Amino acid sequence: MKIRPHTPLVASAVLLGLMASGTAPAYASLDTDPDQVAQTVAAVAPTELSAVDIHENEDHLSAPLTQGGEAVISRAASDGLTFSSDPGEQGTTISLPGASALSDAAVSADGSVTYAGNQQVPAVNVVASEDAVRISTVITSPSQPQEFAYDFGAGNSVEIQEDGSVVVVSDQPAAGSPETEVIVASIDAPWATDASGVPVATHYVAEGSVLTQVVEHRSGDTTYPVVADPTVDQPNIFQYRVRFDRAETAAIASGGWGGVVGSFSCGVMAPVCALATGSLAYNAGVAQNSSPKKCVQVTATQPMVVPGMVWWVDTYAGGPCT
Incomplete structure (x- = not known):
């Protein structure tokens, strides 16, 4: 699949069109509509991702990735997301920001998965595509946080690169080769955009296994909602x-x-x-x-x-x- 970039003008037009048609998301409400969250993310995201088919199971959703990999999206936000190189194998699990306050996962019309938030905690939208897995927070007001933490779990270390991108490295070397490190995740440089298509200042902070995205949405003239995310590259989950x-x-x-x-x-x-x-x-x-x-x-x-x-x-x- 070829990923095509959005321009801010097009993104703004899409979102304003939603508002004008009366379908603008009511994110401050406790019953956030998953489809409205998905539409808002898609309207301003810098790249267009098409979700792969989601397989629904009792306690989780699974998305097949390229080269036999799999993304497991738990129904309960507190269980996070798990990536594995082969279905059924132990993989790397990522926690979600504000997980304890998020609703259970709901599949949106576009195939993405949304965990609805509330007035204090932004909703989280997950798009699993053949090329990347995008995890977006949808910030609706200045009262919501400016820092969003993603924990890759004990035994992994987060490294921020010069270009702002991130690699997550296992603390255990490749089997039988102490010289060789295993990279369990590669993450694009961060981005954040408000409802008018204007970029919002954002950067990553790394501490141990935790990657935190800082989104400075309270500074400047911000039009809410603000969408921000880390995007985990595919298909190379393990390097x-x-x-x-x-x-x-x-x-x-x-x-x-x-x-x-x-x-x-x-x-x-x-x-x-x-x-x-x-x-x-x-x-x-x-x-x-x-x-x-x-x-x-x-x-x-x-x-x-x-x-x-x-x-x-x-x-x-x-x-x-x-």
């Missing part, structure tokens, strides 16, 4: 990463593939490192010439070279790069 430290980065920059082999840090990702030799050497040189100096890393959707595998090399700061 693998090798980070090289300063000494290893210097060795790679000066010796190319020989430097990589000499570092003994690729582990199970050695086939990917071999494939990425040229890019590793180039980016290591960029890292060495940066001020302050950075380090090089390689990420892949599989630790072995297989059809459909995607890999990339970039630089980073912090962590092992000290």
